[in-house]
Amino acid sequence: xxxxxxxxxxxxxxxxxxxxxxxxxxxxxxxxxxxxxxxxxxxxxxxxxxxxxxxxxxxxxxxxxxxxxxxxxxxxxxxxxxxxxxxxxxxxxxxxxxxxxxxxxxxxxxxxxxxxxxxxxxxxxxxxxxxxxxxxxxxxxxxxxxxxxxxxxxxxxxxxxxxxxxxxxxxxxxxxxxxxxxxxxxxxxxxxxxxxxxxxxxxxxxxxxxxxxxxxxxxxxxxxxxxxxxxxxxxxxxxxxxxxxxxxxxxxxxxxxxxxxxxxxxxxxxxxxxxxxxxxxxxxxxxxxxxxxxx
Numbered sequence: 001x002x003x004x005x006x007x008x009x010x011x012x013x014x015x016x017x018x019x020x021x022x023x024x025x026x027x028x029x030x031x032x033x034x035x036x037x038x039x040x041x042x043x044x045x046x047x048x049x050x051x052x053x054x055x056x057x058x059x060x061x062x063x064x065x066x067x068x069x070x071x072x073x074x075x076x077x078x079x080x081x082x083x084x085x086x087x088x089x090x091x092x093x094x095x096x097x098x099x100x101x102x103x104x105x106x107x108x109x110x111x112x113x114x115x116x117x118x119x120x121x122x123x124x125x126x127x128x129x130x131x132x133x134x135x136x137x138x139x140x141x142x143x144x145x146x147x148x149x150x151x152x153x154x155x156x157x158x159x160x161x162x163x164x165x166x167x168x169x170x171x172x173x174x175x176x177x178x179x180x181x182x183x184x185x186x187x188x189x190x191x192x193x194x195x196x197x198x199x200x201x202x203x204x205x206x207x208x209x210x211x212x213x214x215x216x217x218x219x220x221x222x223x224x225x226x227x228x229x230x231x232x233x234x235x236x237x238x239x240x241x242x243x244x245x246x247x248x249x250x251x252x253x254x255x256x257x258x259x260x261x262x263x264x265x266x267x268x269x270x271x272x273x274x275x276x277x278x279x280x281x282x283x284x285x286x287x288x289x290x291x292x293x294x295x
Contacts (some may be wrong), residue, residue: 001257001258001259001260001261001264001292001294001295002257002258002290002292002293003288003293003294004292006135011292015241016237016240016241016244019240019244020233020237022251023213023233023236023237023240024229024233025212025231026128026154026210026213026232027213027214027217027228027229027230027232027233027236029204030213030217030218030221030232030280031217031221031226031228031229031232034217034218034221034222035221038218039232041218042222042270043048043215043219044219045219045220047215047219048212048215048216048219051208051211051212051215052115052212052216052235052239053244054208055208055209055212056163056239058201058208059205059207059209059239059242059243059246062177062197062201062205062243062246063242063243063245063246063249064172065197065246066197066246066247066248066249066250067246067249069192069197069249069250069252070249070252070258070259071261072188072192073189073192073252073253073260074260076185076188076189077185077189077193077260077262077265079181079185080112080181080182080185080265080269081265081268081269082184083178083181083185084108084112084269084272084273085269085272085273085276086178087105087178087182088105088108088109088272088273089276090171090178090275091104091105091172091175092105092177092276094167094168094171094172094174094175095161095166095167096166097161097166100157101146102163102277103133103136103157104154104157104158104232105273105276106131106132106133106153106278107131107132107136107154108182108273109128109131109155109167109269109270109273109274110128110129110131110150110268111134111150111182112269112270113127113128113131113187113268113270114128114146114147114150115147115186115262115266116262116263117146118145118146118147118190119189119190119193119253119262120133120253120254120255120262128146132139136150136183137155139153140153143290147186148183148186149181151182151183152184154179155176155179158172158175158179177229182279189253192252192253193251193253197250202247205229205243209236209239209240209243210234210236212235212236212239213232213233213235213236214237216228216231216235217229217231217232217234219283220232222252245258255295256293256295257293258293260295261293261294261295262295263286263294263295264285264286264294264295265287267283267286268285270283271283271285
């Protein structure tokens with residue numbers, strides 16, 4: 001997620017330079033074909049104007065759906081922030097077993113980092129290991145879905161607190177509901193992550209966009225000459241930038257400048273929970289990458 005409210009010229013160029021070069025080369029090719037091959041052919045400006053209106057609706061729908069996925073992902077992880085704080089607060093307030101409380105709070109931090117690694121398919125990201133005890137590691141099945149396995153261990157220890165009378169029915173019900181919320185957040189995140197945007201819709205929108213750029217260049221080449229290359233690039237730049245913005249938001253859990261910063265959110269929760277335990281070694285927030293965005 002970008003941390004600055006405005007994009008610098010450097011950031012804009014870094015995002016768009018590849019497609020800019022491709023559009024300029026494409027518009028140049030179209031202009032050369034129109035000038036030396038399709039001589040005598042003149043395309044009315046009404047054709048690309050009408051097509052541009054249709055493409056604007058397609059890209060607008062695409063961006064609305066992409067932002068919907070991004071915003072839902074942000075809501076899910078916002079809920080995990082609140083529920084995580086409630087988890088630690090409730091355990092420390094209702095359970096007298098300080099050792100087990102610490103173990104269950106640490107295990108929850110491990111759950112968050114394991115969820116991040118699972119959503120991003122990052123087998124190298126093992127920040128969760130430092131919060132798992134040797135006993136937990138023995139109980140975990142390496143072939144099992146790790147975040148869900150950690151929730152199973154949490155449920156087992158919570159049931160033990162209840163059956164031994166260390167927490168009452170009211171506290172058990174509240175903590176069990178929080179466990180269900182964690183499971184819901186995990187499942188909803190996996191649903192978004194595992195549901196790709198319709199490929200055919202993206203493909204045909206992309207083809208229509210390049211056809212529109214060609215038509216703009218063709219319709220203006222006889223009126224203005226070679227500057228039609230820049231006009232085609234300019235119109236293509238507007239549509240392509242909007243389209244690229246939607247593409248960045250479609251997969252909200254990937255590592256990127258515009259995705260949901262679930263790793264940084266997990267670190268923020270970790271800091272809150274370590275503070276709640278009155279631990280001395282409190283981790284620092286992750287620094288922004290290149291001073292521009294957090295992941």
